[in-house]
Amino acid sequence: MYRIRFHGRGGQGMKTASCILGDAFFAEGFEVQDAPRYGAERRGAPIFAYVRADRAAINERGIIARPDLVVVADDTLVTVPAAAVLQGVGARTVLLICSNDDAATWTARLKRDCRVLTLPAPAAPEAGQAQAGVGALCAGAAAALVGVIGRAALERAVAAELAAHGAPVVARNTAQALAAYDALAAHQGLVSAGGAVDAGARAPVDWIDLAAEDAAAAAPDIHATATSLKAATGLWRVMRPVIDHAHCHKCSWICSTLCPDSAIAVDADHAPRIDYDHCKGCLVCVAVCPSHAIRAIPERGAAGAVP
């Protein structure tokens, strides 16, 4: 069975990568299981997705513990413990990192006996721009490395997965996927299908007995204060509310009271002020302002437009 994990950040298209690769395997006659792994479900948070493919029906389930291939879309994740990029990476795992540091540097850094490959990192986004998706690129790279997916199947998988987004998106992603596929042509088939864990000769299981502990420690309380301020939920925003102070009647309560995230404060002179670090862009304020003084603009490219 092939076991492949894609690691990236929310918004980079790791789910798309797993769907494209899953479709391509399926088109080549494999049984497939693919899934994204959502956690915090927000832009920029570490996320991964995985694909299993086999000639026989797949009974294995859950997170892939022993991957044959790990593709890392964002090299800053390698050092984030919560991202668990290196979990289960062993001698026969191939680790492909999108990075501007070369494979030798990563091999020295990681001190793992796995095989490391790199692809050039995607260009950093312009200030205020969202990171462009690299899902198709990652899927194309993986398709080349497993060596059992043809170029045509990859191309069809990209088209099938992204058709709803229109022809230009399909064309851009197809080019991305094929470029990665071709760039790794020399490594076709480097990744091999792994076996199952032998029930005859296996590692011991270190189950322990949990002891009853004091409720003060055994209840999931958070004692630090104002932790929600530290989470910049403003990064989730797709649309940005902008107050036109010339039209605001300074009613001093409507938008600030109805904002579900308490992201609108009222200044001493009754003028409302939006906390863009925490406004999630739900646009409730836009809808409720009786003097129509709040408009919504796309977040993309909005940085310079804030009054």
Added chain:
Amino acid sequence: MTRRLLTGNAAAAWGARLAGVDYVPAFPITPQTEIIETLARWFDGGEMRGRLTMLESEHSMVTAAAAAAATGVRVFTATSSQGLLYAMEMIHAVPGWRVPFVLANVSRGLATPITLEPDHNDVLAARDSGFLQIHCASCQEVHDSVLIAYRLAEDARVRLPVIVNLDGFYLSFTREPVEVADPAAARAFLPPFTGRGIEFRASRPVSQAAAVLGGSQYSYFRYETHLAALQALPAYAEIAAAFAEAFGRHHPAVEAYRSDDAEFVFVMIGSFATKARDAVDRLREAGARVGLVRPRLLRPFPAADLRRHLLGKRGIAVIDQNLSFGKGGVLHAELASVLYGEPGAPLLASFIGGLGGRDFAPEEFYEMIDVTRRAADSGRAPEPRLLYTAGELREMRKLQAIAAVERHEDGAGKP
């Protein structure tokens, strides 16, 4: 027949679409929302005829579902976890109305602490409600079970609502190959619901759910619901056979995998049971005679089928992905109640695992069989075992150390 890759949520939505449902009262909750989003798109695009309505809570949603079902239309709804709990008053109330509909529950662990990942404490909270329960282990099973569930719910012997349960994440967001039924074949298996005595006329009002005082009338109505649930056992067997005839896939009330000649058997429900199936294959390769017995029906409890598959075995590893505080695994207790006192009753070893989606390692399945074998040799059932490793506790201790520092810095404990 073409197979395509579908998530469990999409498979559930397809089931509802092929059932030709008329009405979908809805309320979003992770990890279920994709089901109602998919259906909403189809209603919007004209692929489905009928109506999807957003309600203001799951409590209203289940009320609306049952009320609509009481007028003779075909109803589908879906929820998960805290949403199911929020609806719990009506979950217990509406089966007594004896109206058929299907609710997909996408299992997710309950608070506290809050989580998104699956275990079965949510759906087991509805265990004693009168809703029948079908538990799925694959996306194909989700699709098939929704169609089967309507036949079961609408069967004249039954007339009860049915929950089709699928695990969050490991089915809900996981794509697997699914053969979507041909619409004509689905309609032949499940013809349109033409009331069958259930109807609404403004000129002839009916009050559902009368009040009774004195326990005797109450006992009558409650026991009738119980008997209807029991009649779902023979009804289910017939419906599953009809489904197999129409679609070539058999979903018995209890799946028995390589258990006929097994000495030791895993018993578990839900999607992680496919991992147990995998473990059975590996253990067989290593020479052990091991099988899997998986109840798909949890209500009604298929007692006779379970006895048939389990009596005479040496030991059973019962794996509960749930926890009844102060007792232990629910499935373990249920199984013990149908095997106790029977000749050839096997030893039961109880394991609690998969809480909040905690994964099972293959080695853990092998170890559970070792534990069960040793217990059978000694003739004494072992203490219930939580699947929790030293490494997991180490990680927990690290988090607790961080929490302790934060508490200290924050000066908590001061008045």
